[in-house]
Every structure is written in structure tokens, then in C-alpha cells.
Amino acid sequence: MFLIQGLVAQDIPQQVNVSVGMEPMLRLNIQPDVELEFGIIEINEELYHVTKEPEDVLFSVESTTSWNLAISSDQPYFIGENDPKLKIPVEFVGFTVESRGTNWDNGVFSNIINFSKDTILELSHERTRVLTNGRRNNLGGADKNTFIVHWKLLWENNSLRMKTLAQNFMVDERYKVNVQLTLTETLCRNCY
Numbered sequence: 001m002f003l004i005q006g007l008v009a010q011d012i013p014q015q016v017n018v019s020v021g022m023e024p025m026l027r028l029n030i031q032p033d034v035e036l037e038f039g040i041i042e043i044n045e046e047l048y049h050v051t052k053e054p055e056d057v058l059f060s061v062e063s064t065t066s067w068n069l070a071i072s073s074d075q076p077y078f079i080g081e082n083d084p085k086l087k088i089p090v091e092f093v094g095f096t097v098e099s100r101g102t103n104w105d106n107g108v109f110s111n112i113i114n115f116s117k118d119t120i121l122e123l124s125h126e127r128t129r130v131l132t133n134g135r136r137n138n139l140g141g142a143d144k145n146t147f148i149v150h151w152k153l154l155w156e157n158n159s160l161r162m163k164t165l166a167q168n169f170m171v172d173e174r175y176k177v178n179v180q181l182t183l184t185e186t187l188c189r190n191c192y
Contacts, residue, residue: 024065028183029142030057036073036093036123037081038153039174052174054093054151059181060101060142066133066186071095071149071179076125078175088175094120094154097130101146103138110134111144120152123179133186149181 039052061067073090080086096116103111113132115121121128131147138145
């Protein structure tokens with residue numbers, strides 16, 4: 001309710017009723033195209049060296065409603081830059097999401113449930129839910145919801161996986177795939 005005084009010679013306040021309807025706001029702040037790229041070179045038989053590490057991705061969420069965030073690739077394979085016939089499954093790369101905002105991302109009783117907090121998730125062509133609303137609510141601006149996606153090549157400590165993928169590598173090749181971050185509204189407040 002607002003009281004408005006007239007601009008003319010009236011000093012009698014008038015009552016004006018105002019109602020406002022607010023729609024939920026959900027905004028993902030990130031580069032429009034996220035391209036994940038890494039480079040690798042064969043040093044000798046079954047020994048490889050990474051020539052280009054995948055770059056971390058910084059993003060933030062601004063919201064007046066609870067939200068979920070999922071990560072996926074736009075196709076199931078990394079494609080060779082020089083030779084598009086060379087393909088590596090996207091599961092070759094994993095990721096974690098680190099919170100840099102003030103919303104706490106430590107499980108059900110915090111602001112955000114971060115499914116990558118204690119483990120590395122494999123990249124997938126299917127949407128993988130990574131962040132979701134906790135009981136304390138994940139609403140807020142970029143100061144509360146800023147994150148970094150850290151990429152990790154999963155073959156480094158797995159010789160069996162490396163042997164399986166070795167036939168795909170050629171000398172000094174770079175592999176690329178587009179990555180999608182999908183932000184959606186959480187329809188129920190406490191559904192995990």
C-alpha cells in the first residue's frame with residue numbers, strides 16, 4: 001500500500017493499492033559455446049603424453065527459484081581435429097564441480113547437493129545431474145552460486161582403459177566435443 005500526496009494544492013493523502021506478480025528467474029552465466037578439447041601425442045608404443053589439458057569452465061547461476069544443473073556432451077565421441085574419423089568415447093574424460101560461491105555445497109542439509117564433491121563423474125552423452133537444491137535452498141545471485149568445472153583425463157591411472165583406446169590415437173592429435181550445461185527449475189523444494 002502506498003500513500004500518494006497530490007501535486008496540486010491537495011494535502012490529502014490518497015490510498016492506492018498496488019499488487020505485483022513475480023515470475024521465477026533462472027539464469028546461467030557462461031560462455032555460449034563450451035568446447036572441451038585435449039591434445040595427446042604418442043611417445044612410443046603404448047606410451048602417450050598429453051600436449052593440451054582440457055580448460056576449466058567458470059560459470060554462475062542467478063535464481064529466485066530452486067534449481068538443478070546437469071552436464072552432458074552433444075555427441076557420444078570426441079572427434080579428431082585433423083582426422084575426423086578418429087573417435088574417442090566421451091567417458092574418456094571426467095569432471096568435478098567446485099563451488100566458489102557462498103552457498104554451501106556439502107550434501108542434503110546444505111544449500112546445494114554436489115554429486116561430484118567427493119568423486120569424479122564421467123562425461124556422458126546423457127545428461128548427468130551434478131548440482132541440485134539442498135534443504136537450505138540454492139537461491140541467490142552469482143556471489144552465492146559461482147562454480148568451476150575441472151576436467152580430468154580418466155585414462156591416466158588406468159592402463160586397461162588406455163590399451164582399449166590406444167588404437168584411436170595418432171601422433172599429435174587434438175580431440176574435441178561440445179559440452180552442454182543444462183539449468184532447470186526444481187519443482188519440489190526437498191526432493192533429492
